[in-house]
Every structure is written in structure tokens, then in C-alpha cells.
Amino acid sequence: MPAQTLPQIPIKKGEPAYKLWIFEPGWKGELPLILNLRQMAEQKRPAILPGHRLCAGCAAPIIVKLASFAFRGPTIVVNATGCLEVATTIFPYTSWAVPWIHNAFENSAATASGVESAIKAFKKTGRLQWDHVDVVVFAGDGGTFDIGLQSLSGAAERGHDFLYILYDNEAYMNTGIQRSGGTPKYAWTTTSPVGTVLPGKTQNKKPIADIMVAHRIPYVATATPAHWLDFIKKVRKGIEVNGPAFIHALSSCDRGWRHDTSLTIEISRRAVDTCYFPLWEWTPKTGYLLTDRSLAIARNPKLKQPIEKFLEIQGRFRHLLKPENRHLLRELQEYVDSVWEDLLNRAANAPR
Amino acid sequence: MTEAVKTPKIPPEEQELLTINGDEAVAYAVKQSLVDVVAAYPITPQTIIVEKFSEFVANGEVHTEFVPVESEHSAMSAVVGAAAAGARAFTATAANGLALMWEILYIAASLRLPIVLAVANRALSAPINIHCDHSDAYGMRDSGWVQLFVENVQEAYDTTIQAFKIAEDERVLLPVAVNLDGFFLSHTLENIRLLPDEKVHEFLGGYRKVPKVKVDYFDEEVPLMLNPARPLSFGPLDLYDYYFEHKMHQVEAMKRVPEVVREVNDKWYELTGRKYGDGILVPYEVEDADIVVTVLGSTAGTVRHVVKKLRREGKKVGMVRIRMFRPFPHEELAKLLKDAKVVGVMDRGISFGSYGPSFLEINTALYDYKEKPLLVNYVYGLGGRDAPPELIEKMFEELLKDAEKGVVENKLRFLGVRE
Ligand SMILES: Cc1ncc(C[n+]2csc(CCOP(=O)(O)OP(=O)(O)O)c2C)c(N)n1
Numbered sequence: 015m016p017a018q019t020l021p022q023i024p025i026k027k028g029e030p031a032y033k034l035w036i037f038e039p040g041w042k043g044e045l046p047l048i049l050n051l052r053q054m055a056e057q058k059r060p061a062i063l064p065g066h067r068l069c070a071g072c073a074a075p076i077i078v079k080l081a082s083f084a085f086r087g088p089t090i091v092v093n094a095t096g097c098l099e100v101a102t103t104i105f106p107y108t109s110w111a112v113p114w115i116h117n118a119f120e121n122s123a124a125t126a127s128g129v130e131s132a133i134k135a136f137k138k139t140g141r142l143q144w145d146h147v148d149v150v151v152f153a154g155d156g157g158t159f160d161i162g163l164q165s166l167s168g169a170a171e172r173g174h175d176f177l178y179i180l181y182d183n184e185a186y187m188n189t190g191i192q193r194s195g196g197t198p199k200y201a202w203t204t205t206s207p208v209g210t211v212l213p214g215k216t217q218n219k220k221p222i223a224d225i226m227v228a229h230r231i232p233y234v235a236t237a238t239p240a241h242w243l244d245f246i247k248k249v250r251k252g253i254e255v256n257g258p259a260f261i262h263a264l265s266s267c268d269r270g271w272r273h274d275t276s277l278t279i280e281i282s283r284r285a286v287d288t289c290y291f292p293l294w295e296w297t298p299k300t301g302y303l304l305t306d307r308s309l310a311i312a313r314n315p316k317l318k319q320p321i322e323k324f325l326e327i328q329g330r331f332r333h334l335l336k337p338e339n340r341h342l343l344r345e346l347q348e349y350v351d352s353v354w355e356d357l358l359n360r361a362a363n364a365p366r
Numbered sequence: 367m368t369e370a371v372k373t374p375k376i377p378p379e380e381q382e383l384l385t386i387n388g389d390e391a392v393a394y395a396v397k398q399s400l401v402d403v404v405a406a407y408p409i410t411p412q413t414i415i416v417e418k419f420s421e422f423v424a425n426g427e428v429h430t431e432f433v434p435v436e437s438e439h440s441a442m443s444a445v446v447g448a449a450a451a452g453a454r455a456f457t458a459t460a461a462n463g464l465a466l467m468w469e470i471l472y473i474a475a476s477l478r479l480p481i482v483l484a485v486a487n488r489a490l491s492a493p494i495n496i497h498c499d500h501s502d503a504y505g506m507r508d509s510g511w512v513q514l515f516v517e518n519v520q521e522a523y524d525t526t527i528q529a530f531k532i533a534e535d536e537r538v539l540l541p542v543a544v545n546l547d548g549f550f551l552s553h554t555l556e557n558i559r560l561l562p563d564e565k566v567h568e569f570l571g572g573y574r575k576v577p578k579v580k581v582d583y584f585d586e587e588v589p590l591m592l593n594p595a596r597p598l599s600f601g602p603l604d605l606y607d608y609y610f611e612h613k614m615h616q617v618e619a620m621k622r623v624p625e626v627v628r629e630v631n632d633k634w635y636e637l638t639g640r641k642y643g644d645g646i647l648v649p650y651e652v653e654d655a656d657i658v659v660t661v662l663g664s665t666a667g668t669v670r671h672v673v674k675k676l677r678r679e680g681k682k683v684g685m686v687r688i689r690m691f692r693p694f695p696h697e698e699l700a701k702l703l704k705d706a707k708v709v710g711v712m713d714r715g716i717s718f719g720s721y722g723p724s725f726l727e728i729n730t731a732l733y734d735y736k737e738k739p740l741l742v743n744y745v746y747g748l749g750g751r752d753a754p755p756e757l758i759e760k761m762f763e764e765l766l767k768d769a770e771k772g773v774v775e776n777k778l779r780f781l782g783v784r785e
């Protein structure tokens with residue numbers, strides 16, 4: 015095995031091997047102590063280290079990095095099969111500075127259930143070195159909307175204490191851009207190609223975050239890497255609640271969405287600006303609450319952009335911009351509007 | 367077969383006598399084994415294990431976290447997570463449930479997690495059937511698990527405790543499946559003896575101890591677990607440049623299993639006065655036998671009974687019960703069988719388009735001998751079809767005729783099936 019050049023991880027007796035939270039232990043405030051991204055990146059070691067092999071421009075590692083800034087202490091990460099898993103741990107290398115386990119594709123929530131149960135058993139018998147060890151799952155849309163839904167639903171029903179972060183790149187990217195339950199209507203993928211008869215995927219995206227709300231778990235939220243402070247705060251809340259928490263993070267994929275590698279953050283921004291991907295959080299007590307840019311749009315509807323703004327920089331929707339497909343575009347706009355209206359009706363903080 | 371040692375460390379009168387079935391025996395063994403996490407899903411005939419164990423949890427008799435998962439796939443997935451986190455973990459299933467676990471069985475073994483799994487053996491669908499055969503266990507034979515088969519309820523209890531000891535031995539670090547015949551053992555009451563709790567704890571060395579490994583980015587050896595103080599990555603992508611070597615580690619670990627199983631069997635004998643052959647094979651009347659039958663699981667009791675009867679009639683017959691199916695004891699078994707005239711191999715399962723799985727193993731075991739017995743495969747008892755003494759006797763009579771003739775015409779026979 016070749017010698018590794020991972021950064022030295024300082025280990026002192028009784029201390030965790032890394033410190034990556036921006037909320038120092040015991041901090042009770044709403045905002046993190048460091049509010050500057052550059053400072054955060056310089057001073058804190060994220061859970062994912064440089065050198066991984068995700069594509070340039072991939073949003074997934076940004077999501078992991080931002081999420082890990084909100085970790086509050088010892089944390090174990092569970093990862094479903096997919097791009098993130100494959101590209102961060104090609105043996106004998108690993109990009110993970112935290113204990114990490116990949117079991118299979120569809121079972122990350124069940125695996126997390128087991129890890130969390132082990133921690134509980136250790137705690138009960140005085141064998142846990144720390145007060146608390148958090149469990150965070152990262153899984154793609156395929157591993158969440160489709161093949162992993164049963165294990166996620168089961169773990170949510172049983173009430174295990176873990177945070178599940180879905181990085182949703184809206185297709186099975188690791189196997190080469192196949193459609194999933196998370197792929198939006200009319201998107202091109204290799205199994206929903208644009209042909210002479212079919213205009214890409216013919217079904218709508220599954221409302222996964224609402225499905226998790228229906229489980230009435232303590233915390234559900236949506237997020238994007240562009241709205242980073244909103245995301246970090248949500249991760250922190252998800253970790254702090256007792257019981258399952260779920261964050262649906264939109265994760266652009268330049269390979270599958272066919273966009274320029276420099277547009278990752280811009281696309282995430284536009285997804286929110288067009289209300290294609292509204293930002294909100296939900297708890298059993300507060301119900302739906304709009305957050306960040308989506309709250310601003312709700313207060314000032316003039317900020318809402320037409321759906322083309324989101325589609326026009328992505329090759330997977332190119333066919334929708336052709337004159338003969340104008341009716342599809344209109345249909346898509348109507349769908350986005352109806353979902354947004356529905357959310358405005360439910361959100362407690364939307365202006366009436 | 368249990369033989370009594372003259373002075374076991376714990377004399378029988380200090381071992382509690384209970385009248386329980388095989389599933390309950392497994393549940394008691396798990397209760398005494400300081401198991402941290404049990405994840406399981408109901409399926410007949412395994413369900414009683416989970417029900418009984420839930421009672422222990424509900425009454426606060428164990429520290430165990432019980433995870434009532436939504437499927438067997440998740441049961442195996444959860445115990446993989448738990449064992450990777452350093453816990454002692456257990457699950458149980460049968461038939462379709464075991465089939466649903468299949469993907470994760472391989473992962474559990476490849477991650478070298480010492481999980482213990484009880485299988486209350488049951489036929490696979492379709493047609494759906496809840497009764498005993500070994501098709502479920504045969505289906506996992508290539509997954510990298512150690513597979514033990516028990517003959518009676520006492521052995522189910524003993525073996526479940528032993529399984530943790532074997533799995534966690536640093537020479538092994540492999541998951542272990544304990545097979546008990548559905549209904550014949552899972553639901554049948556027997557008087558068995560249980561050790562005091564603290565003796566079981568002592569036998570297992572207390573809570574699970576995680577082995578330490580050398581990883582190049584840490585100066586000192588680190589515990590092989592998900593440990594926030596010493597982060598390791600479990601289950602990475604592993605391509606053609608390392609995967610093969612990692613499989614070789616599993617091959618080597620399997621080679622070390624027999625010595626550990628023997629040692630554990632011996633230690634158990636000193637402690638309790640009970641042993642099962644050498645832990646691997648349980649021979650009966652084979653020394654001068656012309657006809658030897660091999661068998662797995664509870665049918666061995668019936669076969670032994672018939673051997674006894676035929677011996678009284680002066681017929682030179684014998685039996686070997688195969689207690690450990692994976693790793694398969696090729697050499698040891700061949701030594702016991704090589705001098706017989708005919709060997710009848712009983713399989714409660716079949717590989718369609720081939721023979722029964724233990725027949726294939728025994729053929730392999732005997733191939734290198736110049737002088738070797740004739741071999742016949744008896745597939746029997748599928749879907750719980752009974753194998754009464756008369757049927758076993760008929761089989762021995764056929765084999766005696768084969769021995770007389772000196773040739774075997776029909777190698778694959780179906781015992782107890784309607785024409
Ligand atoms: C049971 C099973 N079926 C199929 C696969 C093949 N497979 C591996 S990764 C993957 C796609 C993952 O997609 P997603 O969850 O969306 O994550 P992404 O790669 O897009 O990040 C598939 C289909 C598998 N590993 N296991």
C-alpha cells in the first residue's frame with residue numbers, strides 16, 4: 015500500500031480527532047460563530063478532505079462540506095452507493111476525516127439505525143467515550159426516492175436519532191444518468207431520452223420532502239448549496255433534534271444536467287428564484303415555514319423568475335426551448351406555480 | 367450426540383433445567399451473550415426467537431437495543447451498521463427472509479463483521495411453504511459465512527453462544543449462521559440445561575472486544591470500528607487492484623475456522639460437559655461400517671436410531687453428522703468415509719439441474735483417493751416432508767444392496783416422494 019499524504023490528524027487522549035463544527039460545543043445561539051465562508055473554510059476541517067474524485071463542478075462535495083461545518087462533535091457518516099461514495103473512497107484512499115460506512119445502495123437508513131442503536135447500547139452500559147455521537151446519512155436521489163424509500167420510511171417510523179441528507183442530482187448519475195423518481199418532468203436522461211415521440215421523462219418528480227413530513231418526524235427541510243447559511247443552520251437543527259431529521263438538498267450535476275462546470279451555484283440559485291425548488295423547513299410544532307430567498311419571494315412576488323431561467327442553462331431541458339415545445343414549457347410553468355401556491359397556502363409565515 | 371465429561375466445571379445441578387423449544391433456546395442464548403443490538407423481522411418458524419427476545423427487552427432483562435425493522439434486508443443492514451460501530455449484533459430469519467438478506471450477507475462477511483444469525487431452516491417459495499428444508503441455508507453457502515447446523519434444542523442453545531465466540535475470534539472475524547431445523551427444532555419442546563448468566567459472560571469474555579488494526583495514516587494500532595477518535599472508512603470502492611487480495615483474506619480466514627470451532631467445542635465441553643463430536647463432524651459407528659450415511663440437522667437423530675437398530679441386526683452401518691457446512695471439512699470427512707463401500711449423502715435441498723449441495727462437496731472430498739466408496743445422493747424432506755425411521759431404513763437397505771452389487775445405477779435418488 016502506498017504511503018498516504020492525508021493531513022495529520024491531531025490526536026490527544028480523550029479528545030475527538032477533529033474539530034469541524036462552527037457552532038462550538040455548548041453554543042446555543044441561532045447563528046454560527048463564524049459567518050464568513052472563507053474564514054470557515056480556512057479554520058475548520060470539513061468532513062470531506064481534498065483529493066476526492068467527484069467531477070469538477072459537482073455540487074455533492076460542496077453539500078457535504080457545508081453540512082459538516084454544522085456538525086456539533088463526534089459524528090459517524092453513513093453513505094449510500096452512488097457518485098459520492100464511489101468517488102470519495104477508491105481504495106486505498108479515502109477522503110473522509112470522520113468515521114464513514116458504505117453498506118449498500120438501498121439501506122443507508124437501516125445501516126444508520128444499526129449504528130445509532132449501537133451507540134445507544136454503548137451509552138447505556140457506560141462504554142461510550144462521548145456524551146453523544148451524531149449519525150448523518152448522505153444518499154442520492156436514487157437511493158432515497160426509489161430503492162431506499164422503504165428503509166428510510168422504516169427508520170423514520172422507528173424514530174432513530176439521525177440526520178438524513180439527500181443530495182438530489184435528479185437522476186442515477188453514478189450509473190450514467192438514468193431517470194429516477196427524483197427526475198423532473200421533461201428532463202432528458204439516458205432512460206428517458208428525448209425522441210420523436212417522447213419529450214424526455216413523462217412523469218413528475220416525487221415530493222420526497224413532503225413524504226417525510228407526512229411521517230411527522232421532528233425536522234424536515236429543503237436546501238441548496240447556494241443558500242449556504244440557510245443550509246448550515248438547517249443541518250444544525252436537524253442534528254440537534256431528538257429523532258430522525260431529513261434535509262432535501264438540491265445537488266446540481268454538470269454531467270447529467272449538461273451545464274457548464276462554473277454554473278453549479280448559479281443553477282442552485284435559479285432553482286430557488288424560479289420557485290422550482292423552494293426553501294422551507296417543517297417541524298410538527300411550526301408546520302411549514304419558508305426560509306431565506308423563498309421567504310423573500312413570498313413577500314415580494316416580483317422576485318419570482320420564469321421557469322426558463324432555470325432551464326435555459328441546462329442541456330437536459332434544451333428541447334423545451336424549441337418553438338414546437340412551447341406548450342410543454344407552459345405546462346411545466348403551471349405545475350411549478352401550482353406547487354408553489356400550494357406551499358404558500360401551507361406556510362405559516364407566508365403573507366396572506 | 368452429547369457425551370458427559372466426568373467433572374464439568376459447572377455440574378449439571380448448577381445448570382438450570384428448562385423445558386423450551388429451539389427458538390426460545392436461541393433467544394435465551396442471545397439474552398445471556400451480552401448482545402448490544404438485535405434487529406429482526408418476523409417470519410415463521412423463526413418468529414418465536416424475536417418474540418421471546420422482545421419480552422426480555424420489555425422487561426428490562428437485557429441492555430440490548432432491539433430494532434424491529436421493516437424487512438429482513440434492513441435487519442441485516444442494521445446489524446452490519448451496529449457491528450461496524452463495534453457492537454455485538456444478532457439477527458434471525460428463515461427462507462424468504464434469508465433470501466431477501468442475500469445482498470447484505472456478502473457485505474457482512476466481506477467487512478469481516480462477527481454477526482451471529484440464527485436460521486430456522488424453511489423451504490423457499492414458490493409454492494409458499496413454511497416447513498423445514500435446507501434450501502435457504504444452501505442458498506447462502508457462497509456468501510462467506512460460517513455455517514453450523516444443530517441437531518437438537520440443547521445444541522441450538524449451546525451453539526448460539528459458541529457462535530459469538532467463534533465469530534469474534536481474531537483468527538476468524540467472520541459472521542456465523544446457526545441453523546436449526548424449522549418446526550422440528552424451532553417449535554419442539556425439549557428439556558435443556560442453561561448456564562448461569564455470569565458463566566456465559568465469562569465464556570465470551572464480557573462485552574465484544576473490537577480488534578485493533580494497523581492503518582498507515584495512524585501511528586498506533588486503532589480499533590477496527592466506526593470510532594470518532596480514530597476515523598476509518600468502511601466499505602469503500604475497491605477495484606481490480608485490491609479486491610482480489612481482499613477476497614484472499616476471506617479465504618485465509620475461512621481456513622482458520624476449523625481450529626477455532628474445535629477449540630470452542632473443547633472449552634464448552636470442559637465447562638458444561640457437552641460436546642458435539644469435534645465441533646465439526648459428529649461420527650457414529652463409522653469405524654468398520656460398510657455403509658455410511660451423511661446428514662445435517664435434526665434428521666441425524668432418526669438416522670442414529672436406525673443405525674442402532676441395524677447394528678443390532680448385525681449390519682455394518684454408520685453415520686456422520688456434518689455440523690459445520692462452511693467451511694466444508696473436506697479432508698476430515700473424507701478420512702471418515704474413504705473405507706466404506708457405499709456412502710449415502712442426505713440432502714434436504716437440491717441444486718436444480720445438479721445434485722444436493724453436500725453431495726457435490728463429498729464428491730470433491732473423495733476424488734483424490736484411488737480406493738473410494740460408491741456415492742449416492744438422497745434428496746429428502748423438501749418442504750417439511752417427514753423422514754420417519756422406516757424411510758431411513760429403506761434407504762440403508764438400498765445402500766446395502768448397492769454395496770452387494772458393487773455398482774450404483776441411480777446416483778440421484780428422491781427419498782419419500784410420491785411416484
Ligand atoms: C441493489 C443495487 N442496484 C443497483 C445498483 C447500481 N447502482 C449503483 S450507484 C447507482 C445510482 C445511484 O444513483 P443516486 O442514488 O441518484 O446517486 P448518484 O450516483 O446520482 O449520486 C446504481 C443504480 C447497486 N449498486 N445496487
Ligand code: SF4
Nearest residue numbers: 069072097267268269
Ligand atoms: S456525475 Fe454528476 S453527481 Fe456524479 S460526480 Fe459527476 S457531477 Fe457529481
